[in-house]
Amino acid sequence: MTQTEPRQADPLIAILGAAGQMTSVTALALIARRPEFRYVLMDIDLGALGRTFKGKTGPNVKLQRVDLADSDGLRRAIHGARLLINGAGPFHKTAGTVRSHCLDLGIDYFDIDDDVESTQAGIALDREAASRGVALYVGHGASPGFTNLLAVDLLKQLDEPETVEVAWVVGDEGKSHLGRAVAQHTMHVGAGHCLTWRDGREVVHESFADSTVFPVGGSLGDYRLYECAHPEPVTIPWSYPSLRSVTCWGGLHPQSVNGLLRGVATAVASGDLSMDQGCAFLQAVMADQFGSFAGWGRALSGMRAQVRAGHTTKGELRAFLWDAIRNVHRPTRSGMAARVSGRRNGRSVTLVRQAAALAPGTFLDTMASITGLSAAAFALMLLDGPKRIGFQPPERWADGPAFYELCRNLGSQPLDAVVGPIIET
Template structure:
C-alpha cells in the first residue's frame, strides 16, 4: 500500500477530473490517486501517462449510481474529489456516501439545486468528522473568491454579481454538446433560478438582462443564469440589494438560448436534446431566435470573468 494520503477522483478521466488528477499526483503527502471513471479505458490511459508521478496512480471502473460499490471505493480513501456531472443528478448522493464512509469531500458543483441540499448536510458532515467543500471550481469557486476580495473593501454590500463568458471574443473554450456541462447549462437556463432581491432569495426566470457599469469605464449587459453563487452569498455575505450569476454572451446566442428555454419549459424538448441543439441548431429554432437578437443588448466592454460588488 502506498504511503501518504489516498485520493479518489470520481470522474477522474474527464476534462475537469483529469486536471485534478494531474495536480493531485504531484502534491507532497499524496501517496495514491485512484482515477475512478465509468470510462475505464480513459482512466487507464491517464494512469499510464502519470506512471512516473510522485504518487501511485491507479485506474478503477465506477458507476456512481451503484451505492454499494461507491461506498466500498470511498471506504479506503482519505479524500474524494467529485467532478461527476451534472450535479443535479449525482451530487447529493455522492456527498451522502462520503459522509457515510467518513471520507473528506471536495467537488466543483455548479448546479444551485444540489448545492442547497448539500449545504444542508453540514451538520451530518461535521458529525462524521469530515470536511466537505462544495463548489470549488471556476464558478462557483474562483468567482466566490473574487467576490470575497471585492466585498472586503466595503462596509455595506448592496449588489453583488459574478459573471463568466460564453461565446465572446477571447473565450476559446467550446462546450461538448454531449457532455454533462451542456446538460447542466440547459438546466440552468430553464424553469426558475434563485437570485437575491432586497436581501431575500427569490426565484425568477433566467436570461434577464442586467446592465452593469464597472470601474475603469467598463460597461455592458450580461444575462442571468442559474448557479450556486447567489445562494452561497445569501448565507455568507448577505447582500442587501440584488445578487445573481451572469453570462457574458452575444445577443445571437442568448436569443437562441431563450428559444430553447421556452421549449424546455413547455415540455417540447428535454434537457439532453436541448444540449445537442447547441452544436446542431434546428432551422426552426434559428428562425424563431432571429427577431429576438434585435432586442438583446450586447456585452459591450465587460470583462470575461469577474465579480462586481456595490
C-alpha cells in the first residue's frame, strides 16, 4: 500500500548492527549522502563501533551500545526515529523482536533479511503494519533486493510472465572474517527445507539438492548453481501471484566450495555436527585456519559426492584442496542474474539480465560492498519517496532504473559496471 502525499522529513535514522561488514557500508554511504540527518548507530559491541567509524562521522552521528535482549534500552535508543535499519542477524532470530518494537513505536522498518522464516513472518504482519501506518521494508540487500529488481525488469517486458529464476554466486574473497550470523544463514542455505513456488503454489524441496547450469555471465559464464532456501520465491509470488514458478539458485566459487558446504550443512541438519561445530568450521576455513577433523570429514564427503554427480572433476577437487592447504586464493568470481520466461506478442520468450561481474575497486567489489550499498540505495529511495504502509518487498515499490542509478552514484561507477542489458535467449 502507498499513500501518495510526501511525508514530512524526520531527521533521525536508527541503524542496528551498524558495526557489521554489510551494515557499516550502508551507514557510511547514508551519512555521506545525507549528512543533514541525525543518526544513532547501534551495536552490541561498542568497541567495534568505535573502530569501524573512527574519523568517519560528524556531529550528527551518535554511537550507542544496544543489546537486543534489553527491550527498554532498544526502545529508548530508537524512539522518534523516522526509519530503523536492521542489520543484526540472523534475522530468523532478531527480526521479529525489532519489527514488534517498530510497530509499537510507529517507526518504519527496513532490513536485508535473507531468511525465509522471518520473511514469511513479515508478510504475516502486512495488515497489522498497514493499520498502524508503518511500512515493513524487508529483504533490501543484494539477494534478496538487487535480484528482485533484475526479475522485475524482465517481468515488465512480457505480456504473460510464467516463470522467474533469480541467481547469485559468492566468490573467493580471500582470507576473511565470517560472522556467526552469516555462517548460520549459510548452514540453512546448504541443507534443510527449501520453500519454493511451483505450479502456482508453495512447495517444499530439499535445499541444495537440485541444480542447474545458469547464465550468470561475466567471468563465470554458464555456471552450476543449486536450488536454495532464500526469500525471493516467497515475496515475488506474493507480489505476482499469477506466476507459475519462482526459483532461487545460489552457489559459491570455486565449485568445490559448494560440495564442502553441502557436506557440512547436511551433517548439521542430521545432527552429526552441532550448529556451533558447523559454524566454527566454516569460520575457521574462511580465516585460512584448519578447522577440525570432524568438519573436514563431512566436507570431503560433500565434495566427493559432487564429483560422483558430475558437477566437478577429480582434478578440480585436487586443485581446490591443494590451494586450501597452501592458503592460496584465486581472483574473485561472483555475480547475480535473473531469468524470466513467458509470452510476448503471442510467442514464448525467455529473457535474462545480469548484474555486472564483481571486480576489485568497484561497486561490485565484495558481497559486503554490494549488499551494503544496495541497502543504502534502497533506503535513499524510500526516504525521498512517498509514505508507504504494510509489507513492502523490493519488487513491490522500488524502481529499477532509479535504483541502478543510485548504485552507480554511490559506487562512483559507470552504469554498465552495475548492471547489464536485457538479453533475449
